[in-house]
Amino acid sequence: MRQLSNVTIISDESGTLSDQFGAMTSGQTFAFDRAGRLRFSGGITASRGHEGVMVKAIDAPYDAGARSAAWLKVKRSHTLDLVVLAAEWGHGRRRGWLSNLHLGALDPVTGEYMMLGKTFKGMTDAILEWQTRTLQEIETGRDDWTVYVRPELVVEVTFNDLQQSPRYPGGLALRFARIKGYRPDKRASDADTMETVRAIYASQASG
16 A cells, blocks of 8 residues: 555545555545545546545555455445435335335426436335335325325435436436435425536536
8 A cells, every 4th residue: 555656645634544554645635534434525536537436454465356345445425305206116025115215306497396316225124114104195196116295205315426317307317326314304395406416416527
């Protein structure tokens, strides 16, 4: 690791890098918090079109072309408060539960909700049970696979990036979305809108 170049330490509050790696030359930018956790700063690697960075255990050897538990991909992430538009019935151990959420944001121009993607990740069994019951209480219709609901419930969603998508009317889709939790303190009118979504995409594209 001491031979690594192309790195700038802009924040090393825990001493993680300065104590163990010594001086490094400029290039990619890393920041560590007081607990030693890696934080991204600004547009790290985005200008080169990368999803994130690879971090290696200090005492692990470098083995070209090989992957191991000593290597960890650290990706940047964003968070939005989005509205649940529908949910699909689960499969396997999630059979009988509404699992795959359809997520959207209001377009202030049209006054309509624009779907941004689906996710079934990040949910505990307790959440699945609660949302299956609650979503059916605000149901507006259904087909064989999906229950459609009034746009009332807000969820906090973490995702890595936005990408262009012809599938959705808004033209954008979430990448690697996962649920952090429901926001009972927020109404649908308090959720993020397509203006915020488009601003994230613009900043992401500009690097």
